[in-house]
Amino acid sequence: MIFLKLFIVFSKIGIFNFGGGYAMLSLIQNEVVEKNHWLTNAEFTDIVAISQTTPGPIGINCATYTGYTSVINEGYPVWAAILGAVLASLSILWLPFILMLTISKFLLKHHQSYIVQSIFRVMRPAIVGLIAAAALLLMSKENFSSWDESPFAFIVSVLLFCFAFVGTRLYKIHPILMIILCGIAGLLIY
Amino acid sequence: MTEQTTYLELFTIFSKVGLFTLGGGYAMVPLMEKEVVTDKQWLNHEEFLDILAVAQATPGLFALNMASHIGNKLKGVRGGIVASMGVAVPSIVIILLIAMFFHAFKGNIYIEKIFRGVRPAVVALIAAPCFSMAKSARINRRNLWIPIVACLLIAAFGVSPIWIILAAGVGGFIYGRITSHHNEEHPIR
Structure with a gap:
């Protein structure tokens, strides 16, 4: 029964995913391609590419797409596939949701306690380092192109980066507006 | 401010974050901070950092974990569900449309x-x-060494952020135990 299997597999992916997004991809690949043969490797790569160019968490994107495609491949009609997509997406969410809610309740109750505050006093600076690292790691060829590959694309990317950095930092331009502006710029320039 | 928040508002704000987050994960942080901290003031900056750390160290999707906590803080369990759905629904709809009309999207030059x-x-x-x-x-x-070491370990040595958060948590806990003991002995400070 494909629906039950989707539920079990994506519940498992949800709860065993630490670190979100990209860390989750190998887990999904293992379950969806290697073990259950719901998708081929090429199809999986397509989904990753699509996930990177569509909004929302990558885990949800993968779940929705896999849910839809696997049910279609089993020979069910479109409405059943839509159901499969929604089911897979919700399956990935529900266990972490319960866990996070429990932690959230504890936090709201004990947030001001001395020991919890000491923990956060050390965690907060670490998180800043974490985000800086994420930004550094994203300064890659995939996002900026490179000088060897295309000097033009590389310069445009660096300029857009500087524009977005200064715009949000100094002129407090809303991040959503910034994304739209740079999207339009990309459309016009390339 | 908390009393006036409606479920609809909660859903709208988080679907806005979900809709404009490309590539997932940290890309969501600046958007959520702008909407939830700067504009709506549902959390202050410290609380936002705290929940960022907790969401990162908890299994599941980062953005969803943040949404669950913030929703729960404002409107209880139902608020958590509404906020999470806010993040999830736009992606589900968009991917469904792409899955159904895949060829029109794939490789589209624009x-x-x-x-x-x-x-x-x-x-x-x-x-x-x-x-x-x-x-x-x-x-x-x-404490400047903490972010620098954290950043280096992740960016240069490929250490998983989870370990950094856990180590920072354990460090903070030990530090807290030592200093709270100290405080009991010298209650002046």
């Missing part, structure tokens, strides 16, 4: 052009708030 412009901007959006966050995190000369 979409590729748009994203070539957007990608560097997303990196800038992640990098920019580090400086204001440094202030909220009370980074000073004595």
Whole structure:
């Protein structure tokens, strides 16, 4: 029964995913391609590419797409596939949701306690380092192109980066507006 | 402010975050901070950093974990569900449409052009708030080594952020135990 299997597999992916997004991809690949043969490797790569160019968490994107495609491949009609997509997406969410809610309740109750505050006093600076690292790691060829590959694309990317950095930092331009502006710029320039 | 928040508002704000987060994960941080901290003031900057740490160290999707906690803080369990659905629903709808009409989307030259412009901007959006966050995190000369070491371990040595958060948590716990003991003996401070 494909629906039950989707539920079990994506519940498992949800709860065993630490670190979100990209860390989750190998887990999904293992379950969806290697073990259950719901998708081929090429199809999986397509989904990753699509996930990177569509909004929302990558885990949800993968779940929705896999849910839809696997049910279609089993020979069910479109409405059943839509159901499969929604089911897979919700399956990935529900266990972490319960866990996070429990932690959230504890936090709201004990947030001001001395020991919890000491923990956060050390965690907060670490998180800043974490985000800086994420930004550094994203300064890659995939996002900026490179000088060897295309000097033009590389310069445009660096300029857009500087524009977005200064715009949000100094002129407090809303991040959503910034994304739209740079999207339009990309459309016009390339 | 908390009393006036409606479920609809909660859903709208989080679906806005979900809709404009490209590539997932940290790309969501600047957007959520702007909407939830700066504009709506549902959380202050310290609380936002705290929940960022907790969401990162908890299994599941980062953005969803943040939404669950913030929703729960404002409107209880139902608020948590509404906020999470806010993040999830736009992605589910968009991917469903793509899965159904895949060939029209794949390799579309205009979409590729748009994203070539957007990608560097997303990196800038992640990098920019580090400086204001440094202030909220009370980074000073004595604890400046913490973000630097954390950043180096992850970016240069490929250490998983989970270990950094857990190590920081354990460090803070030990530090708290030592100093709270100290406080009991010398209750003046």
